Amino acid sequence: MTELTERTSSTEPRPRHRTAASGLVLAIVLTCQLMLMLDATVMNVALPRIQSDLGFSATGLSWVMTSYSLVFGGLLLLGGRAGDLFGRRRMFVLGTAVFTLASLAGGLSTSAGFLIAARVAQGVGAAMAGPSTIALITTTFTEAKARVRALSLFSAVASGGFAIGLIVGGLLTEWISWRAALFINVPFGLAIAVLAPRFVPAPPPRSAHLDVPGAVLGTLGVASLVLAFTQAASDGWGAPLTLAALAAGVVLLIAFVLLERRVAHPLVPLWLFAERNRAAAYASFFLGPMAMMSMFFFLTQFLQDVRHFAALATGFAFLPMAASIFTLSRLMPRLLARFGPKPLAVTGTVLMVSGVAWLSMLTPDSGYVAALLGPLLLMGVGGGLAFSPLNVIIMSTVPAEDAGAAGGVLQTMQQVGSTLGLGILVTVFGAATRSAAASGATGTPLLVDGMTAAFLAASGLAALTVGVALTFRRGKAATV
Template structure:
């Protein structure tokens, strides 16, 4: 069905920057907040080995340093978008950035694992408030058509390239300063954003309503239970009672969430947004591609540090081409979408991502960065750069002004939930494959290892190179097979579900107001 025509829901003053001629600076402020939020998903990856040593994390619990952030982020995004619609987007945007800064400070000061995980969850909550209101502010500040397309292009480039920038920044901070600075660095950036926002961004109209707290809580807890089930299965098996209990709890909570949303007068997730096949397709594509990109960063970070033995800084530099290609791809796509529509870029972008991941499945213990990583990483990045702007325009096109916060929240939720859930699934695949390879390598290790290596193995349970590298790369290769499947599913959705009609193309060109 065709998307509804957007209504004029905001006054002229609410749709322009507070400071005349300041649209460029307003976009810079919004993009800076989004960059801070997005890069914090990956900036911690480089620091994980140092965090594990400093705060005595077990290997199993270490993954929660990433998951605590992304789950709180994804689970509360819908509530954050709704809060902006009801209370005013600038006000909520500032609150989210302030909460993010406080949580970052607490994370850097953490003295044990529990404190750090609590700070990471609080960071995720701040991000969940700031990110959807940032995207919704673009919809109110910039006119629909080429102007808004360019703004979305910049926002999409930041969202897509922020992960690689976070890895580079994390490498520099860990190597030159200390792991705690991957959290401290957010504080001065957030302060500058808080100072600049009132000057360059006006408050938006407030729309009376109430907060669907039951919906927010059941959605968040349901996703936590689902992701925990996959992570638990990776270590304790699919028949483990806690694993089965987690999946059962997730099913119950998510069912309650759907029932609550169906009967709520003001649901946190307006189900009518799922009546448009293009928007549903965009959410499905984002869900699958987020799983792929989270997996790519996570497992390549392990590979370059544990197998290629890159330093933190060199590991960060190894991912710099990713952000460059994603940014370039997003900018070129933003110029071409008005002519061709988003569907060609959705299909070809997903296929590029799948091809890059399929290429990465060839990684083994003898692989090198230039011979086995750089090429597929560039192909994958080009595909992702083509996707972000196309998905964003499709998901938000035609949404009523008073619901753009909820719509952007759904898109961000698909990204964070897809990343969290996808990474949990990929970790399960990785663990299963690496366990099987460990059994195959164990005999060779026992025959050829030195007494010192055998003693270290009894103490740590880890085989040294080359046996350990073979185990690790076997698991990584299997995980990339699953990641390629996620990207291929995104391509199928783009091909079969997305239908952009001539009226939609005119709206992308700004031909209809």
């Protein structure tokens, strides 16, 4: 990373001035990214009211969350390559428009099926726009310092957006309606779609072909694995559908990897994983969200169903975590230049593991200040240290023409990791509650037993990120 960024900063012309237009470009792109990240969690605190209004079953309610993240993550690779080939700004604007219309439709939903369909359409739009957000930052901010600062802000939005989504969702659900959590996307989406063609520069597209077979195999493979874990949570690992979905997912993903090795223009250029720091960054973006999303999902339920927090209070409970992540993002350019990625990643992942493990000790009587504030701060600081440098590591070491593919892989790791991790931990939750019920537990203690088991499993997943962090090369980044 150091050699490439030094070479980049010496060979690429520095901008003559930091124009207001550059700041506006960053504002447009980050607003879009924040909007996409918010919708992964903004519905969490509204789930009880959505279930009541639209008649969702207890098992079907999770698809309000999963349908968006699954489609978003499954199509990101195709969206990233499409941006490289057809124009990143074009895909950015088109994806934002699709996402905005789907948000409007979701807010007008009159049935459970209609809302799920709208969430799927949101995922399609997000997958079209998402990879181009980070690629447009990389190609717009060519000067090394400006690029690192922009990517650090992008990291803060990508990591902190999940927590902010809970806060926004709580505000809107409590003050207006759960539908407002979808309607709020409309004015921002329209503003982005209008301003982007005027102010965001359009890198030239490349002449190549889309890897549609690869997109089909990759998306179906991930969807099959998520279905397997979801079914295991309710029916057990011996159920025919669980076993069939698991086998299909493994076979499809193996076929996907084999195909990507042979096609001329793969969705996932395998050379992206050849450089050690970049491969470790991708692995961290996969493993970290596996643990983080369980925290959002189960802790939201703990606050509302066990501690009886209102939607607004539940959202604000995550404010310390969001504030920690954004504070670290502002310091990241200096920290990365001084220490390099390895010490930051190791320290951050250890703090994150400590925070999740702390949550595994919750009881039905646990209070916010005594039992939740500490873990949330640890995960906020840990997540800020561990994940903020990763965008810089990845995007500073790829050619500009492959920025869309690299960004698509990055966000795919994040989305698929969070979706698959939630499937795994819901399975753990289901097994733990069945075991506790067999021992005579009922009501709130039964629910908390399942949650603490899920948090303990999540701490094991988070511990894997510590091992990955140890593989980063030593050395300071020469980007700032």
